[in-house]
Amino acid sequence: ILSSGFNAFFGGGSIGPIPSLLIWVVIATVIGATVMHRTAYGRRVLATGGNEQAAVYSGVRTRRIIFSVLMASAVAASIAGMLYAGRLESGRYQWGTGDELSVIAAVILGGTSLFGGRGAVVGSVIGALLIGVINNGLVLAGLDTSQQNIVRGVIIILAVALGRRK
Known part of the structure; x- marks a missing residue:
């Protein structure tokens, strides 16, 4: 540009x-x-x-x-x-491809329910900052892209499981 x-x-x-x-x-x-x-x-x-x-x-x-x-x-x-x-x-x-998993993880970590009815914009921003820190740590740890996706998937599963317990 x-x-x-x-x-x-x-x-x-x-x-x-x-x-x-x-x-x-x-x-x-x-x-x-x-x-x-x-x-x-x-x-x-x-x-x-x-x-x-x-x-x-x-x-x-x-x-x-x-x-x-x-x-x-x-x-x-x-x-x-x-x-x-x-x-x-x-x-x-092509840029931005694959960012979907990070966005979903950030929103869930921010407190938005996957099942609807509950969510906060500020919480999603905080979740995005947290996912950014996690992504940076995964890159610095030397994990390849597929391993990073696995870690993000585990984070989503844990966040949903903890959210359902409440």
Whole structure:
């Protein structure tokens, strides 16, 4: 990507000592936490995820909620792709492949239930930081990609098992 403005705005630059990626994370966290915990829409999303049938009986238009959540997910994924491209100063369709397992592990470690109805944006961010530290440790330990995926899978299994005990 030849545009230095794009690269600076989407990942490679900084405002003073603060990297632009950190600013993006803070913005996304504030927006997500506000929407999920301070609006009726966020309560409807949690209700639909927790028990769709009960949400229908409560008057929630679950099909509309599911559609809007999928659209928000697509927008977030596109922004993440632009941040990836800005950070690496180029774009390829292969980059980001395999990150799904890390994202699932981060969200589960952050306290979001795989079975719906419970989750927190701030917890997911903390889970992402924890997974980043774990991934860095796995790389420094010299494990190859398949071994790292096994460790992430074990983390997911343990987190789900501990979450079900509660």
